[in-house]
Structure formats: C-alpha cells, structure tokens
Amino acid sequence: MKIRLALLDSDRDYLERIVTAFGTRYSEKFEIYAFTDPELCIETVRESKIDVLVADASFEINTILLPSNCSFAYFVASAEIESFRDQPAICKYRKADLIYKQILSIYAEKIQGITGLRMEDDQCRVIGFGSAAGGAGASTMAASCALHYAMNGKKVLYLNLERFGSSDLFFSADGQFDMSDVVFALKEQKANFSLKLESCVRQDARGVYFFEKPKVALDMMELSAEENLRLLRELRLSGSYDYIIVDSDFNIDKDHIDIYRGMHEIVITVDGSEIGNQKTISMLQALRIKEENVEVPLLKRMSYIYNRFSNKTGRPLGEVDIRNLGGIPRYEHATVQQILSQVAEKEIFDEILRGDF
Structure with a gap:
C-alpha cells in the first residue's frame, strides 16, 4: 500500500526536483501529486483520499477543509522552525531522505492503524x-x-x-x-x-x-x-x-x-x-x-x-x-x-x- 502524498508549492522547479528525487528513491512508498494551484490541490485532497499534504508556507491552508485522516505540514525555509501556524513544519531545503523521514513521521503520528502493508519473510x-x-x-x-x-x-x-x-x-x-x-x-x-x-x-x-x-x-x-x-x-x-x-x-x-x-x-x-x-x-x-x-x-x-x-x-x-x-x-x-x-x-x-x- 502506497502513501498518497500531495505537494503544494508555487515554485515549479522545486516541485520538479523533489518529485524526481522521491520518485527515484521512494517509488514503492509514495504515490505523489504535485500542485501549484491551492484550490485544485484541496479539491484533489478531498476527492482522492490523499494521506499527506505538505504545502509551502506562502499558502495559508484551512485545515478544517482537509479530511480527518489526512496528515498536514508546512514547507518552511529553515530547519530551526519546528511548527508553523500551529502545524508541523518541514524544512524544504534539507536532503531528500530527511524530508522523506519527516513526512513519514507526520503520517505515522496521524493514522491509528495500518492494514495491507506487505511484510517480507523474516530472513533477518x-x-x-x-x-x-x-x-x-x-x-x-x-x-x-x-x-x-x-x-x-x-x-x-x-x-x-x-x-x-x-x-x-x-x-x-x-x-x-x-x-x-x-x-x-x-x-x-x-x-x-x-x-x-x-x-x-x-x-x-x-x-x-x-x-x-x-x-x-x-x-x-x-x-x-x-x-x-x-x-x-x-x-x-x-x-x-x-x-x-x-x-x-x-x-x-x-x-x-x-x-x-x-x-x-x-x-x-x-x-x-x-x-x-x-x-x-x-x-x-x-x-x-x-x-x-x-x-x-x-x-x-x-x-x-x-x-x-x-x-x-x-x-x-x-x-x-x-x-x-x-x-x-x-x-x-x-x-x-x-x-x-x-x-x-x-x-x-x-x-x-x-x-x-
């Protein structure tokens, strides 16, 4: 089961870079949707059962409009910022693997249970x-x-x-x-x-x-x-x-x-x-x-x-x-x-x- 991830940012170049990085490294984990239009993004989040939405801090998102099971965070410019507008914050200029882990942590905090995840045979x-x-x-x-x-x-x-x-x-x-x-x-x-x-x-x-x-x-x-x-x-x-x-x-x-x-x-x-x-x-x-x-x-x-x-x-x-x-x-x-x-x-x-x- 893939995590449905929506990214909202007005910087098309940044979106292209992060979607490429995630698609290369974590294609088995994420199904990624990228947006520059906030209204279209929110509409898709509501209709497509998006699991996680990360929006640039330049957008003010009304989280009441998000489905109850959708995790949310803001992209910010500094790693020193842990929260923004009372929501979790992720530094957008960190390495892709660190952004990935923060998204994963935010998703894990939100959901109450997971079914359908494939477990490999215990060869460890x-x-x-x-x-x-x-x-x-x-x-x-x-x-x-x-x-x-x-x-x-x-x-x-x-x-x-x-x-x-x-x-x-x-x-x-x-x-x-x-x-x-x-x-x-x-x-x-x-x-x-x-x-x-x-x-x-x-x-x-x-x-x-x-x-x-x-x-x-x-x-x-x-x-x-x-x-x-x-x-x-x-x-x-x-x-x-x-x-x-x-x-x-x-x-x-x-x-x-x-x-x-x-x-x-x-x-x-x-x-x-x-x-x-x-x-x-x-x-x-x-x-x-x-x-x-x-x-x-x-x-x-x-x-x-x-x-x-x-x-x-x-x-x-x-x-x-x-x-x-x-x-x-x-x-x-x-x-x-x-x-x-x-x-x-x-x-x-x-x-x-x-x-x-």
Missing part, C-alpha cells in the same frame, strides 16, 4: 553482543561486526540497548529523531510503530543503520523487557535488514533471557584478564544451571571473542561449553574510529555466521 538474523565483565569492549565488537557486514554489502542495523550506551561513538548521520522518539513511540503502543521506526533510523556514510542516542539517558531505563521484545520484533519483521546487531548490558535474569531467546547468536566479549575470565566462567555456570531446570537453549547459540588480548598478561578462558571465535589484538594509541575501521576488516565476524542457528 539477530546477533547480540555483551560481556559478563565491564570494560571488555563488547560495544566496540558489536559496532565493528555491524560495520564488517555493511562493508560486505549487507543491510545492517546497529541497535544499542545499553542503559548508558551511545551509538554516536561509532556512527554518525544527519537526522531529526533519536532513540528517545523510539522509546516514546513504544510507550504509546500505536499500530503504526513500524513507520515511526523508519522515520527515526539514520544511516552512517559507511552503510550501517542506527538510532541516535536518546536525548536523556534515563529514557533507556524506561524500556521494559516486553517493550524491548516488541522493538526487536518490529525491526525483524520490517524486512529492512539482513542483520540486526544488538549491543546490550549483559545479564541472565528472566527479562534478559526472554530477549536472548529471540536471537540467533550471542557473542560474549572477554579480555583474558583474571577477573574477566572468572566472571565469564561464573556466568556460564549459572546459565548452565538455568538450562537444566528451564528450557532456555542459549548455550548452543553462544560464542566468545577475545578483545585486546595480550600474550603477556592475558590468559585463555579454558574449557567452556561455547565456541571460541578467536581474538582481536590490542591497538595502542588509536582513536575509537581507527579501532573500529581496523577491527571491522577482520574475518573473525564471518565465524559467527557458521554457528548453528
């Missing part, structure tokens, strides 16, 4: 990264894995679910919405959540999709296990990604285990330190006991990876029930981006895909 693989001991570099491994798959032509989402995590340490892109908007949409429990997600996601220049860190770190602590599960389910069923790389605080309580059960592989990061090894072994022992009493088949989907391992100070984990993927060396005096680029080139992440899903 979800891979989780975590660590039983803090400071082992699980986030770096997760981000590097996401970049590795993206560099190999896959559509990859890096999803940071840590309480105090920050995606912008690894990835950056322009956009208006962030993880706080995702949390808010989850809390609203609207049926149009999948469209809201699409409007919030950003894409790094290297190809990785991600959500910008929340405006307030406490927003992540508001998410319940059930809401995290819904988020992952919607992302998987969207058909938008080949892989979702989940970076989360690792735990084996009931809420976390419920989330891990929906993952195809779980990668534990260890650094070879005495403390880190002991915590990892204790976690695996506890999980093994849980699996003896409850049907939670996680161990067979788990593996571990050494990060910053030193032959001088590090020690092997020893005999454990999960796969050893190998190790990443220590990079001295390197920035986060330098480390990310170096690690992403390693073939070690291809070993994850050879596990028994």
